[in-house]
Amino acid sequence: MARISPQIRQEILDKTDFLSVYQEHVHLQKKGGSYWGLCPFHSEKTPSFSVSVDTGLFYCFGCHKGGSVIQFLMDVDKLTYTEAMEELAHRSGVQIHFEESERAGEAEKERQALFELYDRLSKTFHWFLVNHASGRKGLEVLYKRGLTDVLIEKFSLGYAPANRQWLYSFLKAKGYSDNFLRHSGLFSKNDQYWPLFADRIMFPISDVKGRVIAFGGRAMDQEGPKYINSPETAVFKKQDTLFALSQALDSIKSADEAIVCEGYMDVLSFHAAGMTNAVAPLGTAFTSHQAMALRRRASRVVLCFDSDEAGLHAAERACSIAAGVGLETSVLLPEGGKDASEILEKKGEGELTRMSKNTINAGHFLLTRASQLFDISTMEGKAKAVSFLFPFLDALDSDVQRQGYIREIGKALGVGAHAVEMDYAKAKVSGINRSRNAPSSNS
Ligand SMILES: [Zn+2]
The missing domain is CATH 1.20.50 (Pheromone ER-1)
Incomplete structure (x- = not known):
């Protein structure tokens, strides 16, 4: 655990507007000496999560989680103690500085190294897509789908080189050890030199703070699976993560609504058409963890899955999951195309925008x-x-x-x-x- 003196810790806590920290995640209402809201840690329909005005501590009478605002941030945003203190120090304008040696133990060092690796790699993939001749065909696929340079920039889309020798030698040259790379989620389990992503359009997947923690890769040709995702690592848990949540966060809060669609290209298509509150689960079913992550920021959700039988079945399940965490849920059925991406490609922004008005409530x-x-x-x-x-x-x-x-x-x-x-x-x-x-x- 990082060393922060008790004085600095107290100064940060004194200067923190703790209520605003809680309110970013929970819709709170004042009753007596406490604020009450739906607990962000368990699924419930009547508020049992409370924040004391006097002490600034939280407690849930349902799941019995409780503690300080530091603990709250650690749990709700999956932060380490150090990261939570940094966040609060930043908000309260208190200067803190950690020496490298003051960081927590090996596990924390590995997390930081993974963040750095994924950040570096996503920038390199982006460079290949935008500046290198080999990325040209990737760009053309994206343009054809109706995506613009602005959007490619905003999501830092990239291209992973086709040469399968490249990644390992690139990272070795940067000084990464074999042992570290083995747990990086970038190489095959059976062959530590064999990259999982090659000759693919790359979609960086970020945590809620915008740090790249994984990749999705789309094949250029019909060889192999069309989409693959990074395996889980020390910083990436699939069921907790939504693609584009960090980019969509402000829009989700201001619209009080999120659009949940099936894939990366659908998310980008909605953003291209100005609906910047769209996110997607990662190639798996929509989970209650993901639904909770949305409910902390909005009260409504619109589900827009593919119009085929698999998509409809996924939408059925997602209705109960979203409603089960207290989200007001509606469904958007793609019209004139299989999904949002196809509609954008074939009919354009205007049609996607028009279609998005035709939601029906989940019950109906x-x-x-x-x-x-x-x-x-x-x-x-x-x-x-x-x-x-x-x-x-x-x-x-x-x-x-x-x-x-x-x-x-x-x-x-x-x-x-x-x-x-x-x-x-x-x-x-x-x-x-x-x-x-x-x-x-x-x-
Ligand atoms: Zn609870």
Whole structure:
């Protein structure tokens, strides 16, 4: 742990507007001597997260997490103690300086070295894309998809050279050890000289502070998988990370809404069309951790997944996950193209902007899906359709909302609301299949 004198620590805490730190992550309301909000550490629908006005300490009566504003920053932004103190010192205008030897132990050194490596590499990949002849074909792919130089710059897109000898010798020349490179997430597990990314368009993946922690790579030709992502490392956890969150953060906060789409190119297409609040999970399903990361910054989310069957199924799951953390959820179905990227390429910005207005609320989307997936002219089909909707019903914020949705289900499927309610109550007792469709309640 870094050495910061107790005096400096106290000075930083005294000068910190702790409420504003909490409020960046939690929507707080004052009640008595405390502020209350939805806990950013566990999934809940009524506020049990509190901040004491007098002490500046936080405590959650649901998951029992608690502590100082330093601990809060460490947990909520996944920072080390040193990073959290740096952040608070910066906010409060107190000068602190760490000597290299004062940094924490080996683990902390490795994290810092990884940040430095990924930063250096993303700049080098970017240079290849923009300035080197070999990057030209990559640029052309991006231009063809309707992306501009400004956007390529903003996301620091890059190109990984086709020569598979290049990366290892480049990094060795910079003085990196074999042992460090083995854990860097850049080389094959089976062959430490074999780079995972070669002849690919590179998408740097950043943490919420904008530090590059991983890459996504898109193939130029049809050889091998179209997209690959970095494996997890000491600084990269897939389920916690959203592509473009750092670039989209301000827009998400000011719009009080985030767009979640399927891939990197979709995110870039939305940003190209001026919808700069778009993010994406990393080639996997949308997780409740990612949903929580959004809920700390906004109250609404729009899901825009591909219009194929896999995309629709992903959207179904994501509805329950987003609603389950208390996000007001709606769905945007791509029209006139498979996804946002195809719409931008074929129809242009105007069409993507126009389409983005046609959202439907998650409940309505799921009802439509239920009537497509099951034969609701039969009693058996109706029963299946109803139970298909249970995970979402379960994820809803309040009993009032739930009652309203039960009435809607009854009307749409031609069954009595009371029957829906009875079936739901029975399913609750035997356990709704949460693993398939809903987030766990304690993530
Ligand atoms: Zn909690």
